Amino acid sequence: MRCLGLLSLACALGAVGQPQRPADTFSSSAGPVKITVIRHASLMIEAGGKVIHVDPWSQGNYEGLPKADLILITDIHGDHLDPKTIAQLRQPSTAVIAPEAVAKTVVDAKVIHNGEHTEWGDWKIEAIPMYNLKRGPSAGQLYHEKGRGNGYVLTYGATRFYIAGDTEGVTEMRTLKAIDVAFIPMNLPYTMTPEEAADAVRAFHPKVVYPYHYRNADTQAFAKALDGSGIDVRLRNWYY
Ligand SMILES: [Zn+2]
Numbered sequence: 001m002r003c004l005g006l007l008s009l010a011c012a013l014g015a016v017g018q019p020q021r022p023a024d025t026f027s028s029s030a031g032p033v034k035i036t037v038i039r040h041a042s043l044m045i046e047a048g049g050k051v052i053h054v055d056p057w058s059q060g061n062y063e064g065l066p067k068a069d070l071i072l073i074t075d076i077h078g079d080h081l082d083p084k085t086i087a088q089l090r091q092p093s094t095a096v097i098a099p100e101a102v103a104k105t106v107v108d109a110k111v112i113h114n115g116e117h118t119e120w121g122d123w124k125i126e127a128i129p130m131y132n133l134k135r136g137p138s139a140g141q142l143y144h145e146k147g148r149g150n151g152y153v154l155t156y157g158a159t160r161f162y163i164a165g166d167t168e169g170v171t172e173m174r175t176l177k178a179i180d181v182a183f184i185p186m187n188l189p190y191t192m193t194p195e196e197a198a199d200a201v202r203a204f205h206p207k208v209v210y211p212y213h214y215r216n217a218d219t220q221a222f223a224k225a226l227d228g229s230g231i232d233v234r235l236r237n238w239y240y
Pocket of ligand 1: 041077079080166190213
């Protein structure tokens with residue numbers, strides 16, 4: 001935060017320095033997993049002394065955060081693939097796992113395609129298709145074509161985390177099994193509405209769900225649409 005103009009009062013009250021990043025810790029049979037909200041589609045996962053950055057983007061505030069042991073990238077768009085921030089978070093030993101389209105830019109990334117899986121440390125990493133069903137920049141085109149990007153299911157111990165990427169409520173999402181924690185996008189025109197997102201989430205029924213990649217979408221409408229579902233909806237500020 002810059003201490004300018006109307007923000008000067010907030011600065012004077014101590015709102016400067018380390019941002020108060022929302023974070024939650026989940027227990028798993030392999031130990032705790034801490035997930036920190038950074039911004040938009042960017043998040044950080046810490047477990048077993050290792051750090052995973054997902055879709056790191058320069059619009060997030062990385063000040064004071066640890067560098068990555070693993071960087072996971074979902075797609076080629078600038079809010080997911082940001083070479084500058086990837087370089088900033090990399091160490092010589094850092095691995096990058098990404099879809100093939102991303103490896104054109106991050107040439108040493110380990111590529112996994114939709115439907116494939118790999119292992120990294122104590123994590124199992126599965127690539128889940130992410131794509132538009134109907135929304136695109138013009139007739140006959142889609143913002144995200146099937147096969148280009150990867151959502152991910154990350155398993156640690158027996159706990160399964162789903163990071164959907166930029167997608168509509170596709171069959172591959174709706175038929176996921178045993179997801180503990182899900183991160184679901186909802187912004188137009190690129191992904192889907194909060195109501196469509198809630199409908200897809202009801203279908204695979206994670207224990208916990210976070211709206212992310214939502215911009216100005218109405219996340220309260222998403223929460224309301226899941227009332228009575230038994231799903232723990234966690235609204236966090238991803239644009240602090
Ligand atoms: Zn995006």
